[in-house]
Amino acid sequence: MPETMTPTKTKASTVKSDAPPTGRKRLVKGNEALALGALAGGCECFFGYPITPQNEIPELLSGWMPKLGRVFLQAESEVASINMLYGASACGHRAMTSSSSPGISLMMEGLSYIAGAQLPCVLINVMRGGPGLGNIAPSQSDYFQACKGGGHGDYRCIVLAPWNAQEMFEFPGSAFELADRYRMPVFVLTDAVLGSMLEPATVPDLEQLPPPPKMDKPWATTGRGNRSHKNVANSLYLVPEDLTEHNERLQAGYREALREVRYDTRYLEDAEYVVAAFGISARVGYSAVNMLRKQGLKVGLFRPITLWPFPEKALAELARKVKGILTFELNCGQMVEDVRLAVNGVCPVEFYGVAGGVLPAPEDVANVVRKMMK
């Protein structure tokens, strides 16, 4: 794991800033950073059900949120949690849940309803090994679920993948911004290592947190008040032409969200080979890249930050300049499908991955790159 990081060359996003810069640098655990980031990002209510390895998030929020006059509720299940998110979001509140893989699976029906009703909300998935009960070790096996649906129907979620504690703090706030801007659900997709790792990050103290922003959501079902018409949160369109039109409306929104694509690159100027990885694998991959650079090998890193929208244009351009791309993931090959689609045969794309909770060492990744270079 790299001890220090070179400044991120992050592609400019339309999100103004990830989080207020106030705070002090201290050691913070990934899950704690997520919880703090949610509060700094204006999370007004949290609903969730315990599951390892993300329990610090609800545990911390259960103490903090009531003190800040915000709503925390431990739900009876993930099914209830996501439907609570639906209700709170329909009423215009910034609502969040956090869970880990099996719990996220249980939320898929509700997520589809939220997407269908065009409601913003934030879900954190601290991924663990699957399928089934799997284990509680780190994994990236829910890439498909987050990026390609999971629930029924043609919907999309924006998916943000942090790779260090600083981003774990910043991304929940970005997620709320994006969710509100496009009225769609946003995932922060992370894993058991990043969730439990202690790292230095600049984070505010609880007392420094700004109150949630006051936002005008004219569509919200707040109760009519003085409004001249009623509001309805709904995803039912019985007439086929109406549902077609609704789907087209959703797709138009998703096309707009494509502009939010974000990625991070290292040593690409002269790179001949590139490791493409997200989240924790990008950390391991970056260490491998640094090792190879020390040996004079021209290797770089490409790290998608938004997994949806996927940085396909940037990858397509990169493919024209390099001799090969190694996609490294903690799964059996999921993001690699998007990499191959983007690269479209222009350069070789290989895959290295392990599922089940084993975290390869930088040396393992470096070896695969060396083999590729032969």
Next chain:
Amino acid sequence: MRDEDIAVVEEMECVFSRPEALTDKAFHYCPGCTHGIVHRLVAEMIDEFKLMDRTVGVCPVGCSVLMYDYFECDMIEASHGRAPAVATAVKRTDPNRFVFTYQGDGDLASIGMAETVHAAARGDRITIFFINNGIYGMTGGQMAPTTLIGQRATTSPSGRDERLTGAPIGICELLSSLKGVAYLARVPLTSPKNLKDARKHMRKAIRAQLEDKGLGLVEFLSTCPVQWKMEPIAAMKHIDENVVKVFPPGVFVDCVGDLQK
């Protein structure tokens, strides 16, 4: 119309009209179905308590799935069975709201049982209107958890067999042990007198929320003449003669009390 007729109309007193909380859209329910009656009762209550501006209703999946078209208040269409969870969040994020759910027996007592029990256990300040017609109306007459023993449904073609599928679930009996419930009553919708009782129960189930006492629920013994394959009047008789024996009407929990006159 002639001028003198208009004059007569103007002199007349309006004694019955559509509650303000209902839109003018015609209900789509089958003849003899009691969903329409309960819609009207709910709307009357919203008017009576002057709650329109702060009401958020949560609709179920079932025959009443389109009820958001019939009500003037803000509405949320929940997924099948999850209305209590949705309502919990709507209420907790702003306790000043009046929040009700309207749910069938498949919705509330089968797929949504966990959400129902836990909202009740937590004492969430929501009001649940529970339409128990003992069958799945919308999907074509399948067996519900409330289907009577021996009753035919499309998935119990020779009548519900207790050994195979258990006995009907009494929601009021089940929930009455939970401390979070402040008002709980069951009423058949079979006569004007019973409708009067229904209004009384609804007032208290609403006051349970408005007076911050706990969850309120009214179970309406309802008809589904189409899936029961009965004439509307026979369906009403069936409730009075058979359904009430399995689901006895009455007040199960009352922590609300009477208003002082």
